[in-house]
Amino acid sequence: MQTDNKKPGKLLAVVNIITILAVLFGGAAYLIFLPHETVAEDENRRLASFPEFSPKSYIDGSFTGGIADYFDDTVHGRDRIKKFIAADITPLKGRKYGGDEDGAELYGIAFEHSEETPAVTTAAATTAAVTHTTVSSPAVQTTAVTTAPIPAEEPAAEGGEINSNILVVNKRGLPLYPGGDVQGYADTINEYKKKLGDVNVWSMVVPTAGGLYIPSNYKSLAVDEKKDIDAIAAALEGAVPVDAYTSLAAHKSEDIYARTDHHWMALGAFYAAKAFTEAAGLPFKELSEYEELHLHDYLGTFYGYTQSPTLLNNPEEFVYYRPKNEVTVDQYDTSFRDPLDVALLVPSDNMTPSGYYYVFGMDNRIAHVHTKTGNGRKLVIFKDSYGNALLPFLTYSFEDIYLCDMRYFDLNAVSFIKQVKATDVLFSMCTFSATGPNLNCLKADMYK
Amino acid sequence: MVFSRLFFIYIFLPVCLGAYFLARGTKMKNNVLLLFSLAFYAWGEPVYVLLMLLSAVINYTAGRLIGRYGDSRKSRITAGLAVFTDIALLGVFKYSGFIVENINHIPSVELPVPDIRLPIGISFYTFQTISYVIDCLWETVTPQKSFRKFLLYVSLFPQLVAGPIVRYSTIEKEIDERTSSITDISYGLNRVVLGLAKKVIIADQLGIVADSLLGGIENATAAAAWTGAAVYAMQIYFDFSGYSDIAIGLGRVFGFHFDENFRHPFMCRDITEFWQRWHISLGTFFRDYLLYVPIFGKRRKYGGLFLVWLCTGIWHGASWNFVIWGLYYGLFIFIETLIGKKRMKKIPLVIRHIYSKAVIIAGFGIFYFEDLDKLGTFFTKLFSTGRLIGLQDRILLVNNVYLLILAVILTFPIIDGIRRISQRSAPVRTAAAVSLPAVSAALLLLTSILLVDQTSHPFLYFRF
Numbered sequence: 001m002q003t004d005n006k007k008p009g010k011l012l013a014v015v016n017i018i019t020i021l022a023v024l025f026g027g028a029a030y031l032i033f034l035p036h037e038t039v040a041e042d043e044n045r046r047l048a049s050f051p052e053f054s055p056k057s058y059i060d061g062s063f064t065g066g067i068a069d070y071f072d073d074t075v076h077g078r079d080r081i082k083k084f085i086a087a088d089i090t091p092l093k094g095r096k097y098g099g100d101e102d103g104a105e106l107y108g109i110a111f112e113h114s115e116e117t118p119a120v121t122t123a124a125a126t127t128a129a130v131t132h133t134t135v136s137s138p139a140v141q142t143t144a145v146t147t148a149p150i151p152a153e154e155p156a157a158e159g160g161e162i163n164s165n166i167l168v169v170n171k172r173g174l175p176l177y178p179g180g181d182v183q184g185y186a187d188t189i190n191e192y193k194k195k196l197g198d199v200n201v202w203s204m205v206v207p208t209a210g211g212l213y214i215p216s217n218y219k220s221l222a223v224d225e226k227k228d229i230d231a232i233a234a235a236l237e238g239a240v241p242v243d244a245y246t247s248l249a250a251h252k253s254e255d256i257y258a259r260t261d262h263h264w265m266a267l268g269a270f271y272a273a274k275a276f277t278e279a280a281g282l283p284f285k286e287l288s289e290y291e292e293l294h295l296h297d298y299l300g301t302f303y304g305y306t307q308s309p310t311l312l313n314n315p316e317e318f319v320y321y322r323p324k325n326e327v328t329v330d331q332y333d334t335s336f337r338d339p340l341d342v343a344l345l346v347p348s349d350n351m352t353p354s355g356y357y358y359v360f361g362m363d364n365r366i367a368h369v370h371t372k373t374g375n376g377r378k379l380v381i382f383k384d385s386y387g388n389a390l391l392p393f394l395t396y397s398f399e400d401i402y403l404c405d406m407r408y409f410d411l412n413a414v415s416f417i418k419q420v421k422a423t424d425v426l427f428s429m430c431t432f433s434a435t436g437p438n439l440n441c442l443k444a445d446m447y448k
Numbered sequence: 449m450v451f452s453r454l455f456f457i458y459i460f461l462p463v464c465l466g467a468y469f470l471a472r473g474t475k476m477k478n479n480v481l482l483l484f485s486l487a488f489y490a491w492g493e494p495v496y497v498l499l500m501l502l503s504a505v506i507n508y509t510a511g512r513l514i515g516r517y518g519d520s521r522k523s524r525i526t527a528g529l530a531v532f533t534d535i536a537l538l539g540v541f542k543y544s545g546f547i548v549e550n551i552n553h554i555p556s557v558e559l560p561v562p563d564i565r566l567p568i569g570i571s572f573y574t575f576q577t578i579s580y581v582i583d584c585l586w587e588t589v590t591p592q593k594s595f596r597k598f599l600l601y602v603s604l605f606p607q608l609v610a611g612p613i614v615r616y617s618t619i620e621k622e623i624d625e626r627t628s629s630i631t632d633i634s635y636g637l638n639r640v641v642l643g644l645a646k647k648v649i650i651a652d653q654l655g656i657v658a659d660s661l662l663g664g665i666e667n668a669t670a671a672a673a674w675t676g677a678a679v680y681a682m683q684i685y686f687d688f689s690g691y692s693d694i695a696i697g698l699g700r701v702f703g704f705h706f707d708e709n710f711r712h713p714f715m716c717r718d719i720t721e722f723w724q725r726w727h728i729s730l731g732t733f734f735r736d737y738l739l740y741v742p743i744f745g746k747r748r749k750y751g752g753l754f755l756v757w758l759c760t761g762i763w764h765g766a767s768w769n770f771v772i773w774g775l776y777y778g779l780f781i782f783i784e785t786l787i788g789k790k791r792m793k794k795i796p797l798v799i800r801h802i803y804s805k806a807v808i809i810a811g812f813g814i815f816y817f818e819d820l821d822k823l824g825t826f827f828t829k830l831f832s833t834g835r836l837i838g839l840q841d842r843i844l845l846v847n848n849v850y851l852l853i854l855a856v857i858l859t860f861p862i863i864d865g866i867r868r869i870s871q872r873s874a875p876v877r878t879a880a881a882v883s884l885p886a887v888s889a890a891l892l893l894l895t896s897i898l899l900v901d902q903t904s905h906p907f908l909y910f911r912f
Contacts, residue, residue, distance in 0.1 A: 012885075097846040
């Protein structure tokens with residue numbers, strides 16, 4: 001850079017001025033005249049729109065602020081620029097830990113499990129891992145998408161969202177489990193069982209990819225999910241634990257978890273569903289009874305969060321399965337009203353390879369699936385988003401299935417279960433939900 | 449509005465530059481600058497722009513009255529009233545919530561806590577107007593007769609929201625008569641680009657590392673606490689000095705010559721020197737206007753010193769950690785004063801560097817943690833034993849090793865070094881001058897690209 005040099009060549013100074021002004025005015029033309037982007041698929045949101053003027057919006061600053069947000073947020077080619085940053089600029093900051101292509105990258109504030117930390121942790125431990133971001137520029141105001149093709153942004157759940165940190169290693173994103181309220185989860189399920197009497201109550205706490213794939217030399221970064229799952233199973237009274245962990249671990253070499261997303265793959269849900277139906281003594285169909293579908297070059301939520309060059313350069317094949325049997329599906333709002341006739345899986349027409357929810361739908365609806373199984377078994381599933389992928393694999397096992405997200409449920413859960421005359425209730429969620437802030441939702445659903 | 453936004457760089461600034469250089473004569477140029485400065489401020493503060501105008505009216509009037517009364521009691525009363533009003537406005541808009549919250553700690557007191565949003569830049573422009581009124585009283589400047597020109601001084605957008613605190617005397621003549629030479633414009637634009645690059649390429653990236661190291665302080669090792677605070681110190685340096693570079697650079701483009709606000713502060717050998725190199729305009733403000741206020745009688749040397757550092761701390765924010773931060777530095781400067789300059793110089797240089805960096809790094813920990821419990825944990829961690837460094841910290845540091853090395857290097861006067869070498873060597877001088885436009889353009893483009901990413905709203909929270 002030039003400093004206050006007293007005798008620079010005047011010509012060079014002119015060239016310098018022209019160069020910088022060319023960038024400034026060229027950039028202005030780029031920003032103003034090229035088409036503005038409207039959607040950020042990797043962030044699952046609509047980009048800022050030009051604000052509407054009103055005296056109120058001017059006085060509160062949202063109009064002028066909104067104009068700046070609009071130009072900042074909707075830059076032409078935004079997605080390509082972001083991918084350029086991820087692929088070509090971010091790696092310049094440093095090296096992967098371990099050095100080679102499969103080395104580690106860490107995002108967020110990692111919770112490091114030390115020797116002194118008890119295996120059964122408390123809810124307080126979760127709060128230590130909240131992602132803390134300081135940005136001195138004002139945050140851009142955006143609006144949630146309400147129409148296709150981007151799914152609507154979910155409302156904030158009571159009890160908070162789940163925060164974590166991500167280790168990218170061996171070209172795979174792994175959420176680092178911070179531990180949580182194991183006993184609290186078991187107590188809650190036990191209370192459900194007491195209130196439900198003869199209804200079969202099942203608990204299937206599912207490990208995340210971190211619980212299965214974290215290399216041994218990185219295990220200190222997270223609490224052992226298996227230990228917490230086993231501790232939950234041991235603390236259940238009356239409710240029956242379903243051991244998904246063992247089933248999943250047996251198929252670890254297959255693509256049972258997404259590498260670029262925090263969810264499991266449909267294949268993982270298949271093995272977990274199989275474990276559940278075996279425990280329940282119900283029929284179950286192998287994958288040959290399903291139509292196999294693919295989304296290519298899938299980049300999931302881990303990429304959205306980390307912008308990791310490793311994940312960007314290693315997209316994956318998102319494989320899912322559609323049952324061949326005939327089912328009817330009605331979707332309701334969170335109070336079990338206003339039914340809509342929908343497909344079991346989101347139709348693939350115009351589907352873009354953007355996300356888990358494209359395939360399995362959003363969480364903030366209650367789904368009722370009626371099958372021709374005719375065995376009289378009615379299942380209510382209380383779940384987090386992991387549970388969505390389970391649904392297709394249970395359509396050969398139950399006559400009716402009610403899929404309810406514990407975070408978006410406005411009825412008394414016990415009354416609902418009795419109202420639909422359920423024979424079985426399955427609490428199925430990942431470890432983060434079971435022992436983290438989402439547990440509050442599960443507790444609250446009993447008393448609404 | 450802030451500088452590090454695409455809207456400012458590519459819309460506001462080109463339009464402003466175009467209008468400014470199309471305007472003929474200093475008067476028109478001043479009008480253009482005033483218009484854009486008010487628009488700049490009102491863009492983010494459509495209502496509080498009125499507060500700034502009110503402050504300008506009060507202090508302009510005070511200046512005029514002081515000029516009329518000359519060296520008299522009336523002048524002193526006028527200046528006193530103006531300064532009191534300035535401090536009162538700052539107190540209401542910046543500190544009232546903090547004060548009431550603390551009063552509410554008294555048993556049985558439950559006052560409603562005012563929910564007043566801090567007007568952007570109020571700390572900077574208030575100090576500018578205070579310095580103006582006092583300078584008028586001390587007759588070091590001539591009171592400005594034109595309200596338009598005075599308002600331009602107060603609202604000049606390059607230094608309005610993030611300093612430096614520009615004295616009226618600095619630009620008194622240039623308001624009426626100035627030129628922007630080709631070399632001034634070239635230098636100014638380069639300085640703007642440098643400031644943006646420091647802020648966006650270095651500081652914002654360091655911020656991610658600092659937050660990762662300090663955010664989970666409960667689980668941090670001693671190494672993580674020290675490293676996190678050191679990275680945070682560099683983040684604040686590149687952020688704040690970057691803004692000062694932009695202000696100085698824009699000022700130069702418009703023909704103003706603002707004083708430097710940072711002079712490689714981490715090169716210091718003791719804490720006194722650190723504050724001669726860090727946020728210089730604030731330090732000189734307190735030195736000139738507060739240090740020798742005769743309220744401590746014979747003990748004014750030390751009383752004034754602690755008053756200055758109390759004010760320095762609280763100026764940075766309405767929170768106890770900033771009070772502690774200021775007094776913390778005051779304590780070390782007090783100790784250094786007791787030791788004396790001559791004896792300080794006899795201490796081996798290595799020891800002085802280690803001492804000063806340790807104090808500065810721990811000091812930025814105080815700056816970081818507004819939560820006093822976490823601040824206590826931070827200090828406990830600084831001196832904790834056990835594991836030297838955790839796995840997570842090792843991964844994080846390796847993932848950012850080149851960024852950190854670059855940041856450390858850039859805390860040294862690299863550009864000054866290049867300039868010195870180029871003055872001795874014609875080939876180096878030519879190479880530096882020829883490559884300059886390309887380097888500037890590349891830095892500006894890289895900054896802009898990274899700013900696109902800053903609007904990103906990734907999944908901060910998993911939704912299982």
